[in-house]
Amino acid sequence: MAEAARRGLKAECGDCFGLCCVALPFTASADFAASKAAGQPCGNLQSDFRCGIHNRLRESGYSGCTVYDCFGAGQQVSQVTFGGRDWRREPGSARQMFAVFPVMRHLHELLWYLNEALTLPTSGPLLTDLRRALRDVERLTGADADTLAAADVPALRADVSGLLLRTSEHARAKAPGRKKNHRGADLMGARLKGADLRGANLRGAYLIAADLSGADLRTADLIGADLRDADLSGADLRGALFLTQVQVNAAKGNAATRLPAWAERPSHWRAA
The missing domain is CATH 2.160.20.80 (E3 ubiquitin-protein ligase SopA)
Known part of the structure; x- marks a missing residue:
């Protein structure tokens, strides 16, 4: 995968409004020290949207946070979809922002896989389809919040999954x-x-x-x-x-x- 594409799909928490710490629910377990509902800020989220225990998550009972990756969806929603308007200053945007975040996360994960597929030397016969799928997903990531909220993510994932399976078969055949x-x-x-x-x-x-x-x-x-x-x-x-x-x-x-x-x-x- 091109380094520029990889950087764009890496979470930059400083450019995000703590969306994974608010939008997503978690249950008290071996992975999380406490439970919280979707839309409820984690108790460790600070006023600057940073995690107060980021450097000691495992020791504090939040190992689940260390194995989560938004693939850069957080900063995309925060800075592009909502133009830097955060849910604390504009609470009216919170519900839609939290609904859009998981959608964007799915899209960015697909971008990760598609970008990798395009770099595989065995993908030659599939390049046209891979590039088309990449353009379609990239176009959707730049859409407005209403369009994103209405996106048929399962159908899109199924379409891309089939293409990635074909890519995988080509690559694995050389092993x-x-x-x-x-x-x-x-x-x-x-x-x-x-x-x-x-x-x-x-x-x-x-x-x-x-x-x-x-x-x-x-x-x-x-x-x-x-x-x-x-x-x-x-x-x-x-x-x-x-x-x-x-x-x-x-x-x-x-x-x-x-x-x-x-x-x-x-x-x-x-x-x-």
Whole structure:
């Protein structure tokens, strides 16, 4: 993915009105120390829209916040859709702003995947369709709040998902050996240490707490895979298809875990 596109899809909390801390609900659990309803500001949200415990979220019981990524939707809604008008100064805009934010988040996630798909050397036969889909989604992200609120997101996601699947099939066909198909599989706690998963279809697979230490995940399709607490120590994710930072953050790893150049190594990962 081009660096400019990647930067545009990275959350810039300083340009957002704390939308993920207000618009979204969460329930007291292992991920959140307290419950809150959608539209209710989190108790840790400060007057400048910054998080008061940002540097100690895990220790404070808010690990769920560390594995959330809006793909830059927050600043898009705050600064573009609503032109810098925040919900505190203009409370009349709050309901619509909070309704639009999840829509924009879906759109920006699709932009992440489409931009990556366009960079794959195997995507040549699909470039026209990928560019069309990218233009359509980009056009919608720049629409007004009413248009965004009325957008048929499920239909759009289904259309793009089919295109991304075709992109994935082209890319994975180049991987050596027999390709494993674990699409949507329940692999929670699975013992996959050292597994050769090159070219595997892991779309939507449940890999919660799976042992993937030392596994080779190059060109594996990880779109929508749940990697919460999966052990990626020493695993190779370079070239993994449709991997996101939030998936990396949700997993466990160490200094030997090989990541794509764009990915940030989470601070909670082991040093060795």
